[in-house]
Amino acid sequence: MGKVFAFHGGIHPPENKKQSTRTPIAIAPIPEVLTVPIQQHIGIPAKVLVNVGDQVLKGQMIAAAEGRISASVHAPTSGKVVDISMQPVPHASGLSAQCVVIETDDQEQWSDTQGLADYTALSKPELIDFIRDKGIAGMGGAGFPTDVKLHLGDDHIVNTLIINAAECEPYITADDMLMRERADRIVRGIEVIHHLLKPHHVVIGIEDNKAHAIRVLEEQLKGHPLNIDIVVVPTKYPSGGEKQLIKLLTGVEVPSGGIPADVGIVCQNVGTAAAISDAVFDGKPLISRIVTITGDAARKPQNFEALIGTPFDTLLEAADVDRNALSRLVCGGPMMGFTINDGSIPVIKTSNCVIAATADEMPPAPPAQACIRCGMCEQVCPAELLPQQLHWFAKSRELDKAKHHNLFDCIECGACAYVCPSSIPLVQYYRFAKSEIRNEEAEQRKAELAKQRFEARLARQEQEKLEKEARRKARAADAAKAQAQKAAAPVSQPASSEDELKKLKTAAAVARTKLKKAQTALDKAKADGGDDIAQLDLQFQQAQQASDKAAAALASAEAGQTDAVKPAVDTKQLKTAAAVARTKLKKAEKALASAEEKGQDDLDALRATVKELTQKADAAQQALEQADSGTSAPAVPDTKQLKTAAAVARTKLKKAQSALALAQEQGADNADELAKTVAELEAKAATAQAAFDAAESGSSSAQPQDKTADLQADVDKAKQTLEKAQKALTAAQASGSPAVDKMRAGVEKLEKKYQDAVTALQAVKGSTEKPAAEPELDLKALKQTVSIMRTKLKKAEKALAEAPDDAALADEVARLTQSHDEAKQAFEAGEAKQIEQAAAQGVDLKQLKIDAAMARAAVTKIERAIKKASEQDSDLRELETELVGAQQHADKLNTTLSQFE
Amino acid sequence: MSTVVIAICVLLGLAAVFGIILGYAAVKFKVEGNPIVDQIDGLLPQTQCGQCGYPGCRPYAEAIANGDAINKCPPGGQSTVEALADLLDVEAVPLDAVEETVKKVAYIREDECIGCTKCIQACPVDAILGAAKQMHTVITAECTGCDLCVEPCPVDCIDMLPLETTLNNWKWDAPRPGIELIATDAGRGTEQRGAA
Missing domain, CATH: 3.40.50.11540 (NADH-ubiquinone oxidoreductase 51kDa subunit)
Incomplete structure (x- = not known):
């Protein structure tokens, strides 16, 4: 127990x-x-x-x-x-x-x-x-x-x-x-x-x-x-x-x-x-x-x-x-x-x-009366709570306070209600309060859960938004990449244009063949000394022009696709032709020289032949230049060759000049003839130089600075030669040489050559207006030339100021001034020409550019729409038709624009 | 004279010391965000119903913290208004709408549902389950009864039904204050007389 x-x-x-x-x-x-x-x-x-x-x-x-x-x-x-x-x-x-x-x-x-x-x-x-x-x-x-x-x-x-x-x-x-x-x-x-x-x-x-x-x-x-x-x-x-x-x-x-x-x-x-x-x-x-x-x-x-x-x-x-x-x-x-x-x-x-x-046993509870605060409930509470307080709290719904008074320790035994003299249903109040609190807690839990879920949902939506944005950006980046690729890669021509290219190639080949035939005929006629040489020459030139045109067409067709391989071949052939012409010219000249030495009768005829050959060689050279300007990529090696040719011509000229000087000093008979040869050589060298310049200006406008520098160098060289000749002349005059007159004539010729070189330089500068690919760059080159000229002029003027008695310097200054002015004019003319060119055809270049850009944008837009539509497979055909129309329009505009650019 | 100077120096020194301490405390114990918003948010019922005019309970809590009226939450009822008044130490005002006496939850008549997912998108607490062209249903335990899903339903198959009382969520009624009854009230009086 x-x-x-x-x-x-x-x-x-x-x-x-x-x-x-x-x-x-x-x-x-x-x-x-x-x-x-x-x-x-x-x-x-x-x-x-x-x-x-x-x-x-x-x-x-x-x-x-x-x-x-x-x-x-x-x-x-x-x-x-x-x-x-x-x-x-x-x-x-x-x-x-x-x-x-x-x-x-x-x-x-x-x-x-x-x-x-x-x-x-x-x-x-x-x-x-x-x-x-x-x-x-x-x-x-x-x-x-x-x-x-x-x-x-x-x-x-x-x-x-x-x-x-x-x-x-x-x-x-x-x-x-x-x-x-x-x-x-x-x-x-x-x-x-x-x-x-x-x-x-x-x-x-x-x-x-x-x-x-x-x-x-x-x-x-x-x-x-x-x-x-x-x-x-x-x-x-x-x-x-x-x-x-x-x-x-x-x-x-x-x-x-x-x-x-x-x-x-x-x-x-x-x-x-x-x-x-x-x-x-x-x-x-x-x-x-x-x-x-x-x-x-x-x-x-x-x-x-x-x-x-x-x-x-x-x-x-x-x-x-x-x-x-x-x-x-x-x-x-x-x-x-x-x-x-x-x-x-x-x-x-x-x-x-x-x-x-x-009913007697358990009568209904009597109506509750007001609490009299007797405290009996507290005395009987087995849980030692304060029932009265809890009652007040429950009644006034002060649930927190009831909770703090340990409401949940109440065992709902009913002892308090049993003893309550006011018959207050105390336990009911406690039960009510307890269930209210439980309910509130349950709601609180549910609210917390709802909050969590709501926040999770918001977070998820935010995440989705970000992902969407990221996807959109990635798509945009892809599109931009594709665009860039499209722009970088040459517009791969459709099959039809390839066919066209083939046709053009064939045409160019035919033209070349014709040119060859004409050349052969011309050569033959020349060899035979036939009457129809002039006619044949004309034919040859026509054929050459046709060939050039065909080559140019082919080149323009191929432009943007691949390097113009065929036109390169064409220019090569043309070059060969020019070389042949030159060789022939040399031979003829040699023959002429030997004939002159021998004092043969047919000297005049030979001279005519030489002239013709010279013309022919020039024509070949021109053709080559044209071809070169038509193509663009293979122009660099050509210009090199041309340069070499010009240099060779110059060397020959020098040799001839030195020979002439020697002859004049020795008072040789053939001095006159030599002087003539020199003059001819000079002319040839000048032509070669001009050809080279023209070719260079036509082709590699990409290196306008080099070109102008080269030209400048040439001009300088010519100038030096001229100066040397002048010196020789003065020396001869001093020594009282009989060849002074001849020498003077040579100097004059050299002067002329120099002038020619200057003109060539100016011509090249002028010709920069024509090449349309990068007219601004050429213009720039011109500008540079002008500025170089200006500097030189200034230097020369300075030198003149130091030695005011030097007539040669004064002359040079005058020349330089002239050439500077000319270069300046050329530059201005070039600048104006481009705009004029466009204006002459009634087209506003700027407007054209804008239109072309708009057309391109329209094409891109429709392309994108098609892409989108193909994802949603709706009215695809309509869009495609639209795209084709827009593309055509854009192509047209682009072509027009490329004509001016 | 020197005592006055000393006193001033001491006071200035103390001011400097306390200033440094307070400045440090202000940086060190800086309260992130507005704690009152969290407290208000805790009192709101989190139904996210938007009846207050704000997109969810927290925005409304922020609005209250910035001085908006506290009586715009019908799901919370008068008790929430009172709790907010208590928290913010302002006067409790009557609710600005009819109080929702009965808790309701959404119920989808599944036979009529066409599976449009519109209600799923509308539900702020992701309490609706379903997929496109599949029947949807409400997870009753998660439903806050905000009835935001009722409006978007194209076939009106969503009902707001009062939450069923079960043994688990039944609660005792408040006893009628005995003082309101008098001995002659219907039933009571006869019983009392009979008992006597």
Whole structure:
């Protein structure tokens, strides 16, 4: 016998227990229909395993536990599932819940269930699972799944196991009768719980008003190996409350918000212990329980062992309840139970009592009056709360304050309301406040969840937006790349233009052939000295022009596609022709020279031939130049060759000049002739130079600076030669040489040559207007030339200022001034010409450019639209037609523009 | 004279020291964002319904922090207005709309749904499940009852149904204050007389 402590407060209501303990536990009749709710416990509703129409056996699981805190439900008897629907259940709300409705067949046919022969053979988790499968939940009133409590030994040190046999609430005698009649089962159940939790010490707490039960239990425990104490506690409501009983038996208080296991204690109801025993030893799931039917309206108040799902009406009938006297049907005890209005509400695992009260027995609560602050509620509160304060807070909805006053420690025992002189329904206020707070917390959680989801959604939308933007940018970049590629790569001509190119090539080849033929004919005629040389020459030139035209056409066709290979060949041929002409000219000249030496008769004829040949060579050179200007890429090597030719001519000229000088000094006879030769050579050199210049200006306007520099160098060289000749002349004059006159003539010629060179330079400068590819660059070159000229002029002027007597310097300055002016004029003319050219055809160059750009943009736009449309496959054809039109327009404009550029 | 100078120097020194401490604290313990907005946001029901005229609860919280009226939240009801008034220390004003007494959730009549996904796009909390040309359904547990999905539905197959009361969300009613009853009230009076 342990020491009994005391808890705060408590009341002593009339017990009213004796009425229902007069007769032993009766087996309740099996009703026709059992209504089994799938949630009879605290936690998650069980999951229905059967379907409507299924045949079920007694003890068969019809709903399985789901989640940790849940309990399975079994068929209380054999029968057929006729309905799974919402049915009224024993709940203060009077609401309906999901129920399995079983039509009983009176067979009581058990399913194949077996108990355990030796429960210690199973591991603890297996044993607990076995108990869980039997659907056992706390039978004391709350219906907490028992297996969860049996697991408490895993993470808590359980010192004391308390078996709650207090049954403090008035009227209820279910546990009392159970102990009286089935103490053995209770003890066996305790053994199982003891095995699982291994407490040091087991205490059965029982109120002193159950003398019979105490005696039976003591007898049962006589000589029991386990350390089980029966502690009789004084009868005081609510000693059966878990926390109150723990306080009574151990003096330990369960902390607020904690569970008994926190202080090493586990509490189980006697009914639960008996159910565990049934489950473990007989394999019988929790399908029935003992229900007290009592109240003044019941003529035979007694305890029934009723199947779960039995309607209260069946039990009331069995207890012979006087329906006329019945005014209130209370499920549970008079302190904590709730009124039910429907007799069809079934017995569940937690239904310990039904009170069929008459109006006299339980009159309606009198109207509540104002709180007089008497403080009686505080004195009886077993949880040591301040019921009065909580009442005020609940009433004024100051829920936070109520919470801070430990509202949730209230066990809703009703002691405060019982003693309230103002009949204030205090417990209702607390229940209301509690459910409000729970509701608010649930809403808060939901709001938090909604917020999270909303923010997640916003974040996702933001992310999508960014991704979209990134994709758009990537697309734009791709498009730009494609555009750039298109621009960089030559416009790959369609197949038709390639055909055209072929035709052009053929035409060029034909023209070349004709040119060759004409040349051959001309050569032949010349060799034969025929009369029709002039005519043939004309023909040859025409053929050459045609060939050039064809070559130019071919080049323009090929421009932008590939380098003009064919025209390069053409120019090569032309070059060859020019070289041939030159060679012939040389031969003729030689012949002429030898003839002159020999004093032959046909000197005039030979001279004419030489002249003709010279002309021819010039023509060939011109043709070459034209061809060169027509093409552009292969122009550089040509100009080189031309340069070489010019240099060769110059060297020859020099040699001739030196020969002439020698001859003049020696007073040779053939000095005149030599002078002539020199003059001719000079002319030739000048032509070669001019040809070279023209070719260069026509072709490589890409290197205008080099070209002008070269020309300048040439001019300088000519100037030097001239100066040398002049010096020689002055020397000759000084020595009184007879050849002075001739020398003077030579100098004059040199002067002329120099002038020619200058003119050529100017011509080249002028010709920069013509090449259309980079007119600005040429103009630039011209500008540069002008500036160079200006500098030179200045220098010369300076030199003149230093030596004002030097006539030669004065002359040079005058020349330079002239050439500078000329270059300047050429530049200005070139600049004006380009604009004039365009204006002459009535086209505004700028406008044309803009139009061309617009047309190109339109083409790109339509192309893009087509791309888009092809993705969406809609009115593609129309767009394509549009594109073709726009492309044509753009091409036209581009062609026009290229003519001027 | 020197005492006065010393006193002034000491005071100036103290002022400098505390100034430095305060300046350091102001930098070190700088509060990011406006904490009052978070507090207001915490009181709002987070239905994201936009009935206040702002696109969600947080924008409204920001607007309140900047001086907007506190009574524009019908889902929150008068209790939210009072909580906000309490927080901001302003006077509680009546709600600017009819309070939503019953919690509602959206329900899609699935037979009529054509699978246009318009409601999915409208839902601020992603509580509608479905795909293009597939039937949609509302995840009731996630639905805040904002009814933003009702408007965009082209076939009007979305209903706002009151949330069903189950054993899990049922709550006790507030007891009627006894003081309102007098002994002669219907029923009560006869019972009282009978009892006597």
